[in-house]
Amino acid sequence: MTQASLTALVIAPHPDDETLGCGGTLLKLKAQGANVHWLIVTTIACVPGFSDAQAHKRAREIDQVAAEYGFDGVHKCELPTARLDTLGKGALVGAVAEVINHFKPDTLFLPYRNDVHSDHASVFDATVSASKTFRSPFVRSIYVYETLSETDFGLRSDDPGFRPNLYVDISDYLEKKVNIMKLFDGEMGEFPFPRSEECIRALATLRGAQANAQAAEAFMILKEIR
DSSP states (O other), X not given: OOXXXXXXXXXXXXXXXXXXXXHHHHHHHHHTTOEEEEEEEEEOTTOTTOOHHHHHHHHHHHHHHHXXXXXXXXXXXXXXXXXXXXXXXXXXXXXXXXXXXXXOOSEXXXXXXXOSSHHHHHHHHHHHHHTOTTTOTTOOEEEEEOOTTTTTTOOOTTOXXXXXXXXXXXXXXXXXXXXXXXXXXXXXXXXXXXXXXXXHHHHHHHHHHHTTSSSEEEEEEEEEOO
């Protein structure tokens, strides 16, 4: 994950998942010269329970966050938030596959399958289907990230839990990760709320201790072809 020629796509069920899960890694990849794209699967626009004002505000936040990362592309499926499990699987797979096939990334980042939010499970399943080797042979690596407030609250008794086997040192990028997360107004809260500055730093410190670094992000390797 250090090659300047790498093209990565982070798939976020909702805007902020990419920052919580792998914001430091994305910043590090950009600093190393990689091409990094952002796919936002859902939208709050025209979704019951969200106003037009909220949707416009979220669109401005997305633009600000994209500028801070310096993403090479921002892609949107614009499917209704918190309702992905009500859609036909083919529609979701097709929407994700269209983006993947458009610019052919070699590296994917996606959410953990057993997160408590149903949208995360739907996005995981759709991405795995869309990136099968015989469909997308250009995808060489798939990494699963953890999302505060979603991965840690997945309490399925049959789930072995998020068990990372890849760590990325983000010591030089943690401060910017935290500052980017603050751009999502209303998504952060006061500790002990899990999406708080204290919790973001605590998780980075824990993963750093596991990797002999000041701060780290952790991933599960789903696929890696060398």
